[in-house]
Each structure stands twice: as C-alpha cells, then as structure tokens.
Amino acid sequence: MIYGTLSCGTLPTLAALVTAWVLPWRMRWLPCRAGAAVASLLPSLFVLLMVFTLPAP
Numbered sequence: 001m002i003y004g005t006l007s008c009g010t011l012p013t014l015a016a017l018v019t020a021w022v023l024p025w026r027m028r029w030l031p032c033r034a035g036a037a038v039a040s041l042l043p044s045l046f047v048l049l050m051v052f053t054l055p056a057p
Contacts, residue, residue, distance in 0.1 A: 002050050009043030016040035 020036035023029045 002047055005043055005047050005050070009047070013040050013043050 016036045016039040020033050020040065023033045023036070
C-alpha cells in the first residue's frame with residue numbers, strides 16, 4: 001500500500017501544487033490556495049503515517 005500511494009500519489013500532489021500556484025494571488029482566492037497547498041501534502045503525510053505504524057520485525 002505504501003508503494004501504491006507513492007506511485008499514484010504523485011499526480012494528485014503535482015496537480016494540487018500547480019493549482020495552488022496558478023490561482024490568482026488575491027485575498028479572495030486565499031482559502032482555495034491554502035486548501036490546495038494542504039492537499040498537496042496529504043499523500044506524503046499518509047505514507048509517513050503508514051511507515052511509522054508498521055509493526056516491528
């Protein structure tokens with residue numbers, strides 16, 4: 001599941017980063033830009049959560 005998230009999570013991460021940068025830099029778009037920036041971190045944080053909760057060998 002970790003490798004699947006790493007490989008399939010790249011596209012949503014890049015799309016969210018591009019969205020966060022392409023939206024206009026006005027106060028009106030601040031919540032959307034912040035949401036896109038947070039969404040770009042979710043796949044990586046999910047992988048870290050899965051790695052840190054692996055059972056000990």
